[in-house]
Amino acid sequence: MNLHLTRAVTGTTLYDAVSEASSAVVIREYSSSFGLASRLLGEPVRTQVRNIYALVRVADEIVDNPDPALPRAARATMLDWLEDDVRHAIRTGYSGNLVVHAFARTAQAVGITDEIVAPFFASMRMDLDTTEHTPASFEAYVFGSAEVVGLMCLRAFVAAPDGPRDRADTYDRLAPGARSLGAAFQKLNFVRDLADDHDVLRRDYFPGLDVDRFCDADRDRILDDIDADLAAAAVVVPALPTSSRRAVHAAHGTFGELACRLRRTSAVEIRRTRVRVPTGVKLRIAAGALRGSGS
Secondary structure (H helix, E strand, O other), rough: OOOHHHHHHHOHHHHHHHHHHHHHHHHHHOOOHHHHHOOOOOOOOHHHHHHHHHHHOOOOHHHHOOOOOOOOOHEEEEEEEHHHHHHHOOOOOHOOOOHHHHHHHHHHOOOOOOOHHHHHHHHHHHHHHOOOHHHOHHHHHHHHHHHHHHHHHHHHHHOOOOOOHHHHHHHHHHHHHHHHHHOOOOHHHHHHHHHHHOOOOOOEEEOOOOOHOOOOOHHHHHHHHHHHHEEEEEEEEOOHHHHHHHHHHHHHHHHHHHHHHHOOOOHHHHHHHOOOHHHHHHHHHHHHHHOOOOO
16 A cells, blocks of 8 residues: 555545554543543544543653563663654654654644653653652643643644634633643642552652641642642633533543542542542533533
């Protein structure tokens, strides 16, 4: 098969389709919440966001795999290879790694550049060596690991067929909200994964927090900060194109529900178990997003 000829005629090759199907498997298997919200996205945004998320998950897997037999040097090499592959693929449009290939197609289509790719890999690299964060390193880590992912998704949102004509101006106007939603999601994961991060991965993300003495006051202080992020994100959701507004509304609602459940859970329990939003509640939130944000 002449792949170049197929691309010229249809815009999508069999390899393109298989790469994007692979990314869809990643999101389905790794995140029920994100997977459910992504179903509310219109195409081509749904596929593009899945492609972004799949790359994030692959990088996370490299640095978060708890297997002690996989040494730091091996992880660092794998991460370097992945970053080099992503950069090459964004330039050429091709990769032998299915997930990277899908991400590169999205990056070229919506304008994701090294400006937001580089900080992501910088944060992933921090996970290889940083066990305790200072306020400055925490801010840098959250920006690179989560806020830029929000910005990548925003690139896809504003580039959608129903997106605004002034895409650059709209992106700049909505970027703070996208960053806030990414930050909220990351910090919520830090709270509910407190036990695994500290006990298994040997990482303490929140600066100055003594995880072994984690108390309700600590929980409330962190959740107050997360609530501020969620409030900032909520302001920009109505300005999103219809193709993404409902999905983001559902994701925001799910994060808000998780924050409420964490606040109702004692610090002792958070330290011991992973708090979740039940599937039935997620479905109710998604249905509400369809009814309330579909215009």
